[in-house]
Structure formats: C-alpha cells, structure tokens
Amino acid sequence: MIILIPSFEPDEKLPELIHALNDSGTGIKIVIVDDGSGPRFEAIFRQAETLGAIVIGYPHNHGKGQALKTGFSYIAANLPGHDVVCADSDGQHCVTDILRVAQAVEPNNSIVLGERHFSGQVPLRSSFGNSATRFFFALATGTWLRDTQTGLRGYPAQLLPWLLSVRGDRYEYELNVLLEARSAGYTFESVSIATIYISENESSHFRPLRDSLRIYAPLLKFSMSSFMGFLVDTVAFLVLMAATGSLWMAVVGARAISSAANFAVNRRLVFPEGRSAPLKGTALRYFALVVVLLGANYGLLISFTEAGLPALPAKILTEIVLFLLSFAVQKRFLFRERATAKEEKSATNIYSQAQLSTVTDSAQLHAEV
Incomplete structure (x- = not known):
C-alpha cells in the first residue's frame, strides 16, 4: 500500500x-x-x-x-x-x-x-x-x-x-x-x-x-449554450414569421434551426467527450430528445397550471425542470465517450x-x- x-x-x-x-x-x-x-x-x-x-x-x-x-x-x-x-x-x-x-x-x-x-x-x-x-x-x-x-x-x-x-x-x-x-x-x-x-x-x-x-464548467457551458439556442430561436421565429406569415411554420422552423445550432455547440464545446460517438446516431437521438422535451414542456405547463400555479411561475418552473433533465440526458446518454479500449x-x-x-x-x- x-x-x-x-x-x-x-x-x-x-x-x-x-x-x-x-x-x-x-x-x-x-x-x-x-x-x-x-x-x-x-x-x-x-x-x-x-x-x-x-x-x-x-x-x-x-x-x-x-x-x-x-x-x-x-x-x-x-x-x-x-x-x-x-x-x-x-x-x-x-x-x-x-x-x-x-x-x-x-x-x-x-x-x-x-x-x-x-x-x-x-x-x-x-x-x-x-x-x-x-x-x-x-x-x-x-x-x-x-x-x-x-x-x-x-x-x-x-x-x-x-x-x-x-x-x-x-x-x-x-x-x-x-x-x-x-x-x-x-x-x-x-x-x-x-x-x-x-x-x-x-x-x-x-x-x-x-x-x-x-x-462546474460543463453545467455553465450548457447554460450558455441553452441561452444561445433561445436567442437563435427568437431571431429565427421573428424572421420566419415576417417572411411566411404563418405562426405554425415560424414556430417549427425556428425550433429546427435553433436545435441544429444547439446540437452543434453541445457536441463540439459542451460535451466534447461525445465527439467519438457516431454523428448520425447522436443527431437522431438528439432530435428525438427535442421532440420529447416539446411534449414534456406542454404536459408540465398543463399540470402546473391545473394545479393552481399562475402561468408565469408555471413556465419558469417548467423550463428549470426541463433544463436539468436535458443536461442529465445529454451528459449521461447522448454525448457519452465512445473511445475504444x-x-x-x-x-x-x-x-x-x-x-x-x-x-x-x-x-x-x-x-x-
């Protein structure tokens, strides 16, 4: 010893x-x-x-x-x-x-x-x-x-x-x-x-x-990446809304653009250990997570508001829960290191x-x- x-x-x-x-x-x-x-x-x-x-x-x-x-x-x-x-x-x-x-x-x-x-x-x-x-x-x-x-x-x-x-x-x-x-x-x-x-x-x-x-660098970088995604989503939404006049197309298009940007940043900077994972498989799992989180966002908002929570606190609480959930899933499963022995x-x-x-x-x- x-x-x-x-x-x-x-x-x-x-x-x-x-x-x-x-x-x-x-x-x-x-x-x-x-x-x-x-x-x-x-x-x-x-x-x-x-x-x-x-x-x-x-x-x-x-x-x-x-x-x-x-x-x-x-x-x-x-x-x-x-x-x-x-x-x-x-x-x-x-x-x-x-x-x-x-x-x-x-x-x-x-x-x-x-x-x-x-x-x-x-x-x-x-x-x-x-x-x-x-x-x-x-x-x-x-x-x-x-x-x-x-x-x-x-x-x-x-x-x-x-x-x-x-x-x-x-x-x-x-x-x-x-x-x-x-x-x-x-x-x-x-x-x-x-x-x-x-x-x-x-x-x-x-x-x-x-x-x-x-x-705490990984969590801080993830926070900055999420905020960047929010900014990209907002700008893209305004541009698409002005160009198409369709709320549905603006929402879906903006989320697709911001999700792609967020995925690239997370894979390269936030969770660099996951670069060894196959790009195609990781991307498919990431966008599946985006869809799940969208559904969870709606479900949590409905649950919180029906429980008597005002809309703004319900939205804030929902975003905090999903932020932590998203970080945990991406850190533990999505961008895990795949280095060979x-x-x-x-x-x-x-x-x-x-x-x-x-x-x-x-x-x-x-x-x-």
Whole structure:
C-alpha cells in the first residue's frame, strides 16, 4: 500500500502526518509530490525525506490534479502492483481514517471514498460547495454520493493507467475521476471518516471563484449554450414569421434551426467527450430528445397550471425542470465517450510516458537541491 500526498506550500502538519503514519506500525510507503511550492518550503520536504517519505516534484505549481497524476506515474513505474491511498497534507485526514480507507481497498474495480458527514461547525464555502457538487454529480451520473469533494480516496493498483487518462490538472480532476468512473465500468465504496476543518479551512489552496468555474464548467457551458439556442430561436421565429406569415411554420422552423445550432455547440464545446460517438446516431437521438422535451414542456405547463400555479411561475418552473433533465440526458446518454479500449490504452501510454519523464526530471531536481 502506498500513501500518496500531493502537497503545495505545506506547514508542520505534513511531517506530523508522516510521523503518525510511521508510528502506526503498518510499514506503508509514503510518496509526496511537491507541487511547485518553491525554495521557502524546501526544509519541510527535506524533513519529510528524513522521516522516510519519497519526495518528488517540480519547480512550478501545476495544480492538485497534475500532482496526483505525477504521483500515479511514479508509483506505476517504480512501485508497481501497489494499491494507492490519496490523502491531503493539511491535517484534514487523520491516520485512523487513512488506514481504514487503505484496508477497504481490494483488487477489484471499486474506488474507495472517505466520506465526510459534515456535522458540527463546517465552513460555509465547504458546506455549500459540497451540496452543490453532490447535486451536479447526481444530475450528471444518476449516482448519489455523500461527499464528492473528499481528498481521501483509495485506488486499486490496476486503476492507475486509467487515472492517468482522466482529464484535468487542478481541483476539477478529482470530480472528473468520479464523473468518468461510471462509464469506465468502475464502482464506488465508501468509508465514513471524520469531518475536520482547521481554522475555518484557511490552509486550503482552493480558489472559490476560479476553481469552482473549473469544476462546474460543463453545467455553465450548457447554460450558455441553452441561452444561445433561445436567442437563435427568437431571431429565427421573428424572421420566419415576417417572411411566411404563418405562426405554425415560424414556430417549427425556428425550433429546427435553433436545435441544429444547439446540437452543434453541445457536441463540439459542451460535451466534447461525445465527439467519438457516431454523428448520425447522436443527431437522431438528439432530435428525438427535442421532440420529447416539446411534449414534456406542454404536459408540465398543463399540470402546473391545473394545479393552481399562475402561468408565469408555471413556465419558469417548467423550463428549470426541463433544463436539468436535458443536461442529465445529454451528459449521461447522448454525448457519452465512445473511445475504444485500444484508443484509451494508446492515449494512456502517451500520457504516462510524458508524466514519467516529468517525474524523472523532478526526482533528479530534488536530489540535487
């Protein structure tokens, strides 16, 4: 078992964690990735090496996702066959919980998540962020996880090549792992862990605005695409109404034009993982979805108004429900990645070779400092 700790500008909690892991008597190996912390933190990493940890890294910060993938590459090349538990270096994961997650990892396709229950005093940004991400994850995958942002995770050794193929370099990487795990055939297991926040989580390097944009990018892009579709539909409706004088032709024609534009944008920009799916089949399913949503729109409006809801609130509620439904269907079924095993293996090998080169250079850098 390997404990992998990505670390950026750590404090004394990092050597304290290593001390505690060493005192556990389990004999586990510890690999630390210095994510470009800089010379001011060299003493902390030297102390970690003195305590028996393997320290690798690089001179400039690239983000947590890149640090994790660098660690996975190093372990696959130098410590093959070992399962990996990822833990944070800021004191949020106690040794007892780390070892419990490690014990739950088995040689199968399951990812073990250390799930917090967010009881007691939890910083507002952490509580809101986890709630929002839980909802987004359930919407995109149909799977409800209590804690989608946990940094304490266990991976069987055979998952390392796949982990290197997942997109993302910063905080979005860990969410992408969960989003892509289902379609890759992997399942989840959970272990309850303590919820620990030290000094309102001030040691966290999570940047609320920038990193949240990265995490929720698919939903934000889908929102913009939908708004673009609305504008195209409105303009096309006005033009066709003026040209034909037929309300029916204007409505149908405008919806056909806006749907085609929306499909192109979603396939190219919003859900790029679906580009590998056959264009003809995807387009047919998309326009079938458009027809279903049109019928659902009418049905929901009738239901809400007959239930006593005024027309405007009924329309707004209907659009919100169908917006979320449309996103979920397109994300989970319409634009799912269709990469073959051969293509995935090739992409993974290319990425692994690049990562191993980085690891070799970074390990030499630490040895020379």
